[in-house]
Amino acid sequence: MTSPAAPAVEKVISRAWGTPHSHTLAEYRKRGGYEALKKALEMAPQAVLEEVKKSNLRGRGGAGFPTGMKWSFVPKDSPKPKYLAVNGDESEPGTFKDRYILEEDPHLMLEGIAIAAWALDVHTCYVYLRGEFKFAAQRLQAAIDEAYREGIFGKKMLGKDFELNVWLVRGAGAYICGEETALLESLEGKKGWPRLKPPFPAVVGLFGCPTVVNNVETLASVPPIFQRGADWYAKLGTEKSGGTRLICLSGSVNRPGVYEISMATTLRQLIEDPDLGGGMPAGRKVKAVIPGGSSAPVLAADELDVALEFEALKVKQTMAGSGGVIVMDDRTCMVRSLWRVARFYAEESCGQCTPCREGTPWQTRLLRKIEEGRGEPEDLEMLLNVATSIAPYPPIGLGTTICALGDAAALPVHSFVARFRAEFEAHIHEKRCPFGDRPWGHFGDWA
Amino acid sequence: MAEPLFTPEQQKTFDTELAEILTHYPPDRKSAAMLPAVRLLQSLKGWCPPEGLTLVAERLGVTKERAYEVASFYVMYHLKKPGKYVVDVCTNLSCSLRGAESLLGYLEDKLGVHAGESTEQWTLRETECLASCGTAPCLQINEDHFENLTSREKVDAVFAKLK
Ligand SMILES: Cc1cc2nc3c(=O)[nH]c(=O)nc-3n(C[C@H](O)[C@H](O)[C@H](O)COP(=O)(O)O)c2cc1C
Ligand code: SF4
Ligand code: FES
Numbered sequence: 001m002t003s004p005a006a007p008a009v010e011k012v013i014s015r016a017w018g019t020p021h022s023h024t025l026a027e028y029r030k031r032g033g034y035e036a037l038k039k040a041l042e043m044a045p046q047a048v049l050e051e052v053k054k055s056n057l058r059g060r061g062g063a064g065f066p067t068g069m070k071w072s073f074v075p076k077d078s079p080k081p082k083y084l085a086v087n088g089d090e091s092e093p094g095t096f097k098d099r100y101i102l103e104e105d106p107h108l109m110l111e112g113i114a115i116a117a118w119a120l121d122v123h124t125c126y127v128y129l130r131g132e133f134k135f136a137a138q139r140l141q142a143a144i145d146e147a148y149r150e151g152i153f154g155k156k157m158l159g160k161d162f163e164l165n166v167w168l169v170r171g172a173g174a175y176i177c178g179e180e181t182a183l184l185e186s187l188e189g190k191k192g193w194p195r196l197k198p199p200f201p202a203v204v205g206l207f208g209c210p211t212v213v214n215n216v217e218t219l220a221s222v223p224p225i226f227q228r229g230a231d232w233y234a235k236l237g238t239e240k241s242g243g244t245r246l247i248c249l250s251g252s253v254n255r256p257g258v259y260e261i262s263m264a265t266t267l268r269q270l271i272e273d274p275d276l277g278g279g280m281p282a283g284r285k286v287k288a289v290i291p292g293g294s295s296a297p298v299l300a301a302d303e304l305d306v307a308l309e310f311e312a313l314k315v316k317q318t319m320a321g322s323g324g325v326i327v328m329d330d331r332t333c334m335v336r337s338l339w340r341v342a343r344f345y346a347e348e349s350c351g352q353c354t355p356c357r358e359g360t361p362w363q364t365r366l367l368r369k370i371e372e373g374r375g376e377p378e379d380l381e382m383l384l385n386v387a388t389s390i391a392p393y394p395p396i397g398l399g400t401t402i403c404a405l406g407d408a409a410a411l412p413v414h415s416f417v418a419r420f421r422a423e424f425e426a427h428i429h430e431k432r433c434p435f436g437d438r439p440w441g442h443f444g445d446w447a
Numbered sequence: 448m449a450e451p452l453f454t455p456e457q458q459k460t461f462d463t464e465l466a467e468i469l470t471h472y473p474p475d476r477k478s479a480a481m482l483p484a485v486r487l488l489q490s491l492k493g494w495c496p497p498e499g500l501t502l503v504a505e506r507l508g509v510t511k512e513r514a515y516e517v518a519s520f521y522v523m524y525h526l527k528k529p530g531k532y533v534v535d536v537c538t539n540l541s542c543s544l545r546g547a548e549s550l551l552g553y554l555e556d557k558l559g560v561h562a563g564e565s566t567e568q569w570t571l572r573e574t575e576c577l578a579s580c581g582t583a584p585c586l587q588i589n590e591d592h593f594e595n596l597t598s599r600e601k602v603d604a605v606f607a608k609l610k
Binding site for chain 1: 471473476478479480481482483485486507516517520521522523524538539540541543544545546548549550575576577578579580581582583584587590591592597598599
């Protein structure tokens with residue numbers, strides 16, 4: 001077992017959070033804001049791109065794709081305009097970090113947008129924000145307005161002959177619009193139906209033009225790379241993943257919240273470190289942890305000595321995903337938990353592919369049946385069959401559908417049943433939920 | 448004659464704001480403004496009446512079926528007039544782990560309306576993760592978020608202000 005103290009790391013994304021007026025341009029400038037952009041503008045666009053590659057920055061939206069590499073897929077000689085689309089849809093259950101970036105330090109992301117635009121020869125950027133984010137939208141729009149007033153956005157970027165327009169677009173409540181091609185459809189004014197890939201957005205994206213889609217945190221990670229250098233940034237991280245990472249900790253733990261951590265931090269350290277999760281509530285033990293948003297395969301209590309880093313989690317057949325760590329304790333019913341997760345994906349399926357459209361509600365019905373004590377012995381195999389026909393597991397990424405929502409719906413089923421099969425069987429044999437009418441741990445008045 | 452969709456003042460707001468929104472898109476891509484245009488309609492009317500969607504479609508140069516298709520895809524657009532307050536309670540995993548189902552039950556009793564139903568005053572719904580999992584349980588009333596609803600008193604305090 002490793003010690004509960006997490007490795008120390010310098011905060012680069014969240015360092016201003018909670019300080020007075022952290023969201024304003026004036027305060028951002030006092031922290032050295034937009035100095036990184038100045039440096040980048042003195043470099044050739046290609047050199048900027050190389051620097052991002054060297055930093056080992058990987059996408060924070062879910063897939064962990066290397067950012068510099070993604071940028072390099074944009075064709076240089078295309079006569080069409082190029083676009084940057086920022087993914088601020090933040091709807092993966094258990095994820096709530098981008099929201100804090102936008103509320104506490106929106107200029108950090110806006111500076112990242114400006115640097116990316118210079119590197120990619122982009123003159124129009126759309127920031128697609130989850131529709132429910134009212135406060136974040138207000139803060140972000142105010143910051144965009146400041147950037148226009150101060151000559152950062154608009155016709156000339158810091159006096160240079162380079163035009164950049166940044167528009168905020170608010171979604172309207174659809175998880176699927178976080179998937180990058182559904183996001184582009186939504187930006188085009190349509191319902192969010194994911195597109196078949198290839199072609200990838202970098203080649204055929206918004207309005208048929210080359211488009212880079214990046215997550216809010218990914219872009220907020222760009223200015224520090226230019227402030228302090230790509231080597232410094234790469235060294236903050238692990239061998240294959242540069243920088244620090246925001247982790248969203250929720251569920252049954254003493255100190256839920258967003259924490260900026262070193263990617264060498266293990267799940268156990270995240271939960272137990274007194275400055276991070278602060279341990280489990282009195283009298284409760286960890287039963288299961290979802291490490292990267294509700295679509296990431298679940299881990300059991302004896303699998304927590306794993307670093308919260310893309311490669312390390314992949315070895316465990318799960319994923320770092322969106323950084324949403326959800327802790328379940330020994331008072332929690334696994335069937336009930338999985339049912340709630342399965343219902344989410346059934347609700348949010350766009351209905352385009354048969355395995356996802358038909359399979360996700362089927363999974364949900366079977367789980368409800370088992371949870372309510374009406375399950376038959378063959379229902380468990382049927383459940384696994386349905387999940388397998390959407391996406392087999394392991395490994396991750398074998399889904400049969402247009403987009404990865406199918407995988408996201410099937411992976412929890414496979415991983416919960418693999419680790420907690422006895423609990424599913426107990427529901428079926430006892431013809432009731434062993435937790436009775438208290439399937440959740442609960443806190444406060446709701447305990 | 449049927450009542451006009453907008454008051455003259457609302458019509459002016461709609462026209463000016465839509466014109467501004469359209470400057471964000473390439474001139475030949477007007478239909479891309481569908482989401483903001485429907486949002487604008489709903490902010491003026493409180494919901495998306497069919498005549499309103501027809502107007503949006505006309506202005507963006509698409510069929511009214513297309514406007515309806517979009518409006519019906521996204522849960523934040525109301526195709527039926529909702530109660531004065533739309534109360535969305537998150538019951539996704541992180542919130543359920545901290546009592547969201549009990550919170551929802553408390554609200555059903557308190558407001559006298561079942562989840563999924565509406566009265567003149569209240570529309571009560573279960574909703575999916577609102578990105579407040581670290582401050583669970585949480586709910587949203589119209590577009591405002593309320594977090595850390597760990598006790599009945601805290602819930603009562605939120606609702607005491609609503610008339
Ligand atoms: C169903 C689904 C939902 C997604 N939701 C989000 C989201 O809310 N936010 C996000 O940044 N990425 C989301 N993604 C990942 C995006 O498709 C895309 O990989 C990401 O925005 C790329 O940015 P990055 O390279 O900076 O990570 C989702 C993917 C899928 C399949
Ligand atoms: S996998 Fe599901 S959400 Fe994705 S395109 Fe197919 S039906 Fe739609
Ligand atoms: S699970 Fe309720 S806000 Fe995320």
